Each structure stands twice: as structure tokens, then as C-alpha cells.
Amino acid sequence: MTAPRAFLGMSHSPLLGLNPISAEVEQSLNAAVAQARQQVLAFDPELIVLVGPDHYNGFFNELMPPFCIGSAATSVGDYLTPPGELNVATDAALALATRLMDDDFDIALSRRMQVDHGFSQALQFLWGGLDTPPVVPIFLNAVAQPGIARLRRCRQLGQAIGHFLDGLPQRTLLIGSGGLSHEPPVPTLAHPDPAIRERITIKREPTQAERAAKTQRVMDAGMALAAGDSSMKPLNPDWDKRYMDALEHGQLDALVQWTEDSIEQEAGLSAHESKTWLVARAALPQAPLRCTLHHYQAVPELIAGYGVLFMQTA
Known part of the structure; x- marks a missing residue:
């Protein structure tokens, strides 16, 4: 018998707490996060495997592994x-x-990994900060082609992690x-400004002014998207629903047949972040599991199709 395992898929947004949203939307979001926290703490994990992306804060194009x-x-x-x-x-x-x-x-290995809100926000929402049970952080490149792992490979990584966990006694989330x-306005190497291409290639610590300017730029982008005054791709609740449903019902065989182009065309350039959910979900049995939380809402002010999905083996 293997130790119990649980899966939590949770969107993140750096704009939570920064951009204004309606009281109704905020109440719904807070309730979903509170439910996730309650169920995670009830599961009482002894080990966390956290799969997250980066937004050019820890990993850069000078050396960009698919996984680390x-x-x-x-x-x-x-x-x-x-x-x-x-x-x-x-x-x-x-x-x-x-x-x-x-x-x-x-697999790449970092002895001094730097992570951003793509990792820390989930821990913050669930445990109030970084004082958590022991965690294994796994980075997934979701911004820099052609090194973004394909759906099939993400599933294979999750399955391999599951095989490793089979030999551990800890309850694992x-x-x-x-x-x-x-x-969101995350630049790529196709950007016409050479200074921006350099910024996402060479790793260096940004100044406080640069960090503040980036924050304001993303905040403005969210409000423009909500106002319908943006060139950014709109959120796609239908795509989000199909993705979440496939994970909930264990339809991974069908999910990994989706084309890479369709992800960007239908859901946006940063929708590759959803592959973190696939890696984590594939470490559990494929068969449908007991799902106790399935929440979704599209919040353009936060540039987020915001989903929360929790299920466990026992």
C-alpha cells in the first residue's frame, strides 16, 4: 500500500490584492482559497511536491531548462x-x-533556485507564508520556446514522480x-526592443525602480483587459473548463493529444503554465479520484482564468 496522495491545482495571479475587483468576485475567490486551505490542512501533508513556473525572476534565456x-x-x-x-x-x-x-x-538540478510568485503564492495562501511542511520545488518552463515541454512529456514526468513517491512513506501533496x-505582458525573444531581449536573457537582480515599473505595467494590463481596451488575448473560460474537467475525470490520454499550437491560440501564450497541473495530477492514479473542490472564475482584472481543483487518493 502506498501512502495517501493529494493533488491541488491552483491558479496564481500577482495582481491579487493590487488591482481592484468587485466585492462579489473577491468573496468568491477568497471562499475558494479558504476551502483549498481547509482541505489541504485536513489532509495534513508530510511532504509537498510543488510544480511552478517562473516569470523571468529566477530562470532566463541564457540557460533555460524545460524542468529543474x-x-x-x-x-x-x-x-x-x-x-x-x-x-x-x-x-x-x-x-x-x-x-x-x-x-x-x-532533469536539471539547481542548488540555489530562485522562485517567484509562481511558487510562493500557493504556499502563502495555504500556510500564511513560507513556514510549510518540507517541499520539493520543481520548475517548469512556460515562457521560452522551443524549450517548453510538450503535454506528453509533462505527463511522463508526473508519472515518474509518482513512481518515486510509491517508495516513500509520507503523505504527499x-x-x-x-x-x-x-x-499577460511577459516578453519573448521575438520582442523588437534589444534591451528587453537582453533583460530576459541575462540573469541579474532588478533594481527597485525596475521592479516597481514591472508591477505597474502588469497592473495596467489587467485593468485594460477588464475594460476591453487591450490587445492581449482574452481569457477563455471554455478552454479552462475543458482542461480542468480532463484532469478531474482522469482523461489524460485525451488531454495529451491537444496540440501545442492550440494552447497558445485558444488560451494564450502563458497558458502553458497549466502544464504544472498536469505534472502534479499525473503523479496520482489516472482513474477518477474523489474530488472535493472544483472552483473556477474568469477575472480579467487579475489576468487570470482562476481555477482551484483538489482531489485525493484516500
Whole structure:
């Protein structure tokens, strides 16, 4: 018998608490997060495997792995998330990396990973900060083509993580932090400004002025999207629903047949973040599991198709 396992898919948005939203929308969001927190704490995980993306705060185009495990990790504290060290389960992280390599799944390893709100917001919402049970952080590139892992490979990674967890006695919570449909103003190497291309290529610590300007730019983008005055791709609740339903009902065989182009065309350039959910979900049995939380709402002010999905094996 393997130890119980739970899956939590949770969207994130750096604009939570920054851009104004209606009282009704805020109440619904807060209620969903509170339910997630209650159910996670009731599950009482002894180990967390947290799969998240980065937004050019820790990983840059000078060296961009599709996946990377952190044996130590520090939150940069962007937007309203807490800075500081994550409580990384170093031995488990190294053992997972070793097992993946032994199983012919080549994986990058960072001994000093830097993470941003793509990791820290989920921990903040669930535990109030970074004082959490031991966590294995796994980065997933969701911004820089052609090195964004395809759906099939994400599922394979999740399955390999599941095989590793089969040998551990701890109750494990697998969190996928990202997505769903959204296309925030994250630049790519196709950007015409060479200074911007350089900024997302070479890793360096931004100044406070640069960080403040970035925050304001993203805030403005969210309000423009909500006002219908934006060139950004709108949120796609139908795509989000199909994605969440496929994970809830264990329809992973069908999900991995979706084309990569369709993700960007239908859900936006940053919808690849939803692959964090797939990695985490694939570490649990494929068969439909007991789902106790399925929440979704589209919040353009936050540039987020915001979803929360929780299920467990026991």
C-alpha cells in the first residue's frame, strides 16, 4: 500500500490584492482559497511536491531548462508574496533527481533556485507564508520556446514522480501552480526592443525602480483587459473548463493529444503554465479520484482564468 496522495491545482495571479475587483468576485475567490486551505490542512501533508513556473525572476534565456528540481530555493518576494527561503526537503529533492536520472528522465538540478510568485503564492495562501511542511520545488518552463515541454512529456514526468513517491512513506501533496488561460505582458525573444531581449536573457537582480515599473505595467494590463481596451488575448473560460474537467475525470490520454499550437491560440501564450497541473495530477492514479473542490472564475482584472481543483487518493 502506498501512502495517501493529494493533488491541488491552483491558479496564481500577482495582481491579487493590487488591482481592484468587485466585492462579489473577491468573496468568491477568497471562499475558494479558504476551502483549498481547509482541505489541504485536513489532509495534513508530510511532504509537498510543488510544480511552478517562473516569470523571468529566477530562470532566463541564457540557460533555460524545460524542468529543474531545486535542492534549495529562495523566494524573491515579488508583488505581495513573501521573500525568503523555502523549507526545501533537500534529501528528497536529490533522491528524486537521482531516481529520474536512473529512469532515463534527464532533469536539471539547481542548488540555489530562485522562485517567484509562481511558487510562493500557493504556499502563502495555504500556510500564511513560507513556514510549510518540507517541499520539493520543481520548475517548469512556460515562457521560452522551443524549450517548453510538450503535454506528453509533462505527463511522463508526473508519472515518474509518482513512481518515486510509491517508495516513500509520507503523505504527499502535489501542487500545480499556474494557468489557466491568460496572456499577460511577459516578453519573448521575438520582442523588437534589444534591451528587453537582453533583460530576459541575462540573469541579474532588478533594481527597485525596475521592479516597481514591472508591477505597474502588469497592473495596467489587467485593468485594460477588464475594460476591453487591450490587445492581449482574452481569457477563455471554455478552454479552462475543458482542461480542468480532463484532469478531474482522469482523461489524460485525451488531454495529451491537444496540440501545442492550440494552447497558445485558444488560451494564450502563458497558458502553458497549466502544464504544472498536469505534472502534479499525473503523479496520482489516472482513474477518477474523489474530488472535493472544483472552483473556477474568469477575472480579467487579475489576468487570470482562476481555477482551484483538489482531489485525493484516500
